[in-house]
Amino acid sequence: MNKYWPVPEWLEAQSYKQHPRSFGTKRSKGRMHAGCDLYAPLGSPVIAITDGRVIESGIFYLGTSQVTIHHGLLGVVRYSEIETGSAPKIGSMIVAGQQIGKIGSLGQGIHPMLHIEHYSGGATGSLTNLKNAPFFRRNDLLDCSVLLDSLLCLRKKRC
Ligand SMILES: [Zn+2]
Numbered sequence: 001m002n003k004y005w006p007v008p009e010w011l012e013a014q015s016y017k018q019h020p021r022s023f024g025t026k027r028s029k030g031r032m033h034a035g036c037d038l039y040a041p042l043g044s045p046v047i048a049i050t051d052g053r054v055i056e057s058g059i060f061y062l063g064t065s066q067v068t069i070h071h072g073l074l075g076v077v078r079y080s081e082i083e084t085g086s087a088p089k090i091g092s093m094i095v096a097g098q099q100i101g102k103i104g105s106l107g108q109g110i111h112p113m114l115h116i117e118h119y120s121g122g123a124t125g126s127l128t129n130l131k132n133a134p135f136f137r138r139n140d141l142l143d144c145s146v147l148l149d150s151l152l153c154l155r156k157k158r159c
Pocket of ligand 1: 033035036037115116
């Protein structure tokens with residue numbers, strides 16, 4: 001199975017392991033950050049890390065959208081804060097490296113980014129679960145930085 005780094009124009013100096021971009025970093029009202037943020041230029045491409053099928057697509061946050069892809073054994077990835085209207089439809093089959101969106105605008109004063117979340121796929125139901133503090137996500141949520149670490153060598157062409 002081919003694999004790709006999700007944001008070709010990622011601004012690498014802004015690490016996804018540092019606050020406020022890192023997984024588990026504190027947000028308001030006791031919420032913890034459920035994903036990793038990859039800063040990139042507005043409108044630049046977001047690509048699928050591997051083959052999969054779109055299982056969810058729609059509005060996300062501050063006027064942006066999300067697309068959720070089931071990547072088989074690799075689990076479920078939610079690609080979010082992308083431009084509304086730029087994502088493929090639910091049920092679409094996706095190939096590794098295919099463009100699945102563009103980096104969206106979160107408004108003035110917030111750097112455009114891909115907010116990426118990773119789930120094992122071992123649970124069912126909505127990925128956002130307001131009863132499940134502190135992340136308020138489904139209980140098969142994983143630390144996305146583990147997945148990103150495993151993909152980073154692809155960007156550096158050293159896998
Ligand atoms: Zn985020």
